[in-house]
Amino acid sequence: MAKAAGKSIRIEYFRSAIGRSWRQKLIVKGLGFTKLRQVVERPDNEGVRGMVLKIPHLVRIVPFDAKTKIHGHLTHANKAHGTKAHAAKAHDGKTSESNAQDGSKSHGKAQ
Secondary structure: OOOOOOOEEEEEEOOOOOOOOHHHHHHHHHOOOOOOOOEEEEEOOHHHHHHHHHOOOOEEEEOOOOOOEEOOEEOHHHHOOOOHHHHHHHHHOOOHHHHHHOOOOOOOOOO
């Protein structure tokens, strides 16, 4: 079967199928999901769109420019962002040590 030259869509499995009907579980498996929070790319055709419409409470269509993981690999847009150190500095521009030196309240033990 030749791969159709056309558009594709990115689908994210964001809610567990535990406790759902066996039909919904088969649709999740049919889309190729094996893990929660997994993102897969599928051809944009009526069959795949119909499967997504049957379980919109479990999966969602993700835009291609979003910061997502595909098959466990980070996209280029997500590599620069998302580290804990980057998020802490972006919050207020100061570290907890510099906050303590400024005389502001520390959330640690009193000295």
